[in-house]
Amino acid sequence: MGRKDIVTKEYIRRPEIFADIFNYRLYDGIDRIQPEQLAEENITENLILEREGHGKEELLSGFYWEDRILPVITLVLYFGTIPWDGPRSLKEMMRWTVEEAEKYIQDYRLNLIIPAEMEDKEIEKLQSSLREVFYFLKYAGDWKKLEKILEDDERFQSLETEAATVIRELTNTEIEIKEEQEEQNMKKYVCDVCGYIYDEETGDPENGIEPGTKWEDVPDDFVCPLCGVGKDQFSEV
Numbered sequence: 001m002g003r004k005d006i007v008t009k010e011y012i013r014r015p016e017i018f019a020d021i022f023n024y025r026l027y028d029g030i031d032r033i034q035p036e037q038l039a040e041e042n043i044t045e046n047l048i049l050e051r052e053g054h055g056k057e058e059l060l061s062g063f064y065w066e067d068r069i070l071p072v073i074t075l076v077l078y079f080g081t082i083p084w085d086g087p088r089s090l091k092e093m094m095r096w097t098v099e100e101a102e103k104y105i106q107d108y109r110l111n112l113i114i115p116a117e118m119e120d121k122e123i124e125k126l127q128s129s130l131r132e133v134f135y136f137l138k139y140a141g142d143w144k145k146l147e148k149i150l151e152d153d154e155r156f157q158s159l160e161t162e163a164a165t166v167i168r169e170l171t172n173t174e175i176e177i178k179e180e181q182e183e184q185n186m187k188k189y190v191c192d193v194c195g196y197i198y199d200e201e202t203g204d205p206e207n208g209i210e211p212g213t214k215w216e217d218v219p220d221d222f223v224c225p226l227c228g229v230g231k232d233q234f235s236e237v
Contacts, residue, residue, distance in 0.1 A: 003169060003190075004169045004170060006190050006195055006197070006237070007165055007166055007169045007237055008079060008166055008169070008170070010162075010188065010190075010197050010237065011162050011163070011165075011166045012077065013040075014162070015035035015036070015038045016035045016128050017128050017129070017130055018035075018038060019033045019034060019035045019037075019038060020126055020127055020128040020130050021075065021077070021113070021126075021130060022073075022075070023127075024113075024122075024125050024126055025075060025111065025113065026073075028125065029125025029126070029127070031127065073111070074110075074111060075111045075113060076110050076111060076112050076113065077113050078112060078113065078114045078115075079115075079137060079166075079170050080116075080137075081116070081137060081140040081141065081170070081171060083116060084112070084114050084116075084117075087110075088109065088110050088112060089107050089108060089109045089110060090105075090106075090107055090108035090109075091105065091107045115133075115134040115135075115137040115138045116137065116138050118134065118138065120135075123135055123138070129155075129159065129160050129162070129163035130163075131155070132153075132155055132156055132159055132163055132167075133163050133166055133167060135149055135153075136167045136171060136173075137170065137171070140171045140173070161187075165237060186199065186200035186201035186212070186214075187200050187214075187215060187236060187237070188200065188236070188237040189215050189234040189235065189236055189237060190234065190235055190236075190237050191224045191226065191227065191229060191233060191234055192229075192233050192234065192235055193224065193227050193229050193233055194224060194226045194227040194229075196224050196225060196226045196227070197237065198215065198218070198234065200212065200213060200214055200215060204225065206225070207222075207225060209222070215231075215234075215236075218231065
């Protein structure tokens with residue numbers, strides 16, 4: 001996993017960002033899903049929603065007749081600055097040698113979100129810093145337009161560190177953050193071996209490191225909780 005992937009994944013998994021993108025897609029930007037309502041789930045372990053007794057034999061799939069499963073919505077966010085030219089559905093990935101067979105194949109459409117293809121009024125429906133990230137990605141190739149947005153848009157004047165980091169990594173563009181804003185934000189450090197993120201804001205309570213503990217104050221004998229390497233194998237995000 002490259003640095004761009006690590007930075008972007010860590011940004012998107014933040015509850016306020018995750019809620020914002022689903023509110024945009026499911027509710028047209030209406031603030032229905034609240035960040036505090038979200039929790040990470042292992043869907044492979046918690047796939048079955050209902051299982052009350054087994055009135056019939058187990059099926060070959062491992063399910064029972066009475067089982068009901070959780071629905072899963074998949075969104076694909078494309079953060080590239082060049083146009084998306086890949087397939088947008090399962091059928092588009094297939095080569096048909098027998099055209100009559102197509103009607104018997106179920107299609108699967110990608111729920112693609114591509115900033116470069118979004119109208120400004122759609123981007124405005126985003127309420128988090130994802131709005132600024134999407135604007136930057138959309139106009140990454142139009143510096144004159146982007147420069148005007150940066151000058152006129154007040155939200156860019158107080159852009160949070162995490163969003164600015166994503167913009168830097170994805171567009172190779174330096175975007176300045178006011179010094180006082182930078183000081184208010186805790187930093188994150190990624191394990192170069194396995195991708196584990198140490199967040200100064202949340203710390204690592206399970207291993208005795210309290211929330212708010214700066215990286216320089218983390219004990220020198222600290223090891224990555226996932227792979228066991230030392231502090232010298234971490235890099236600032």
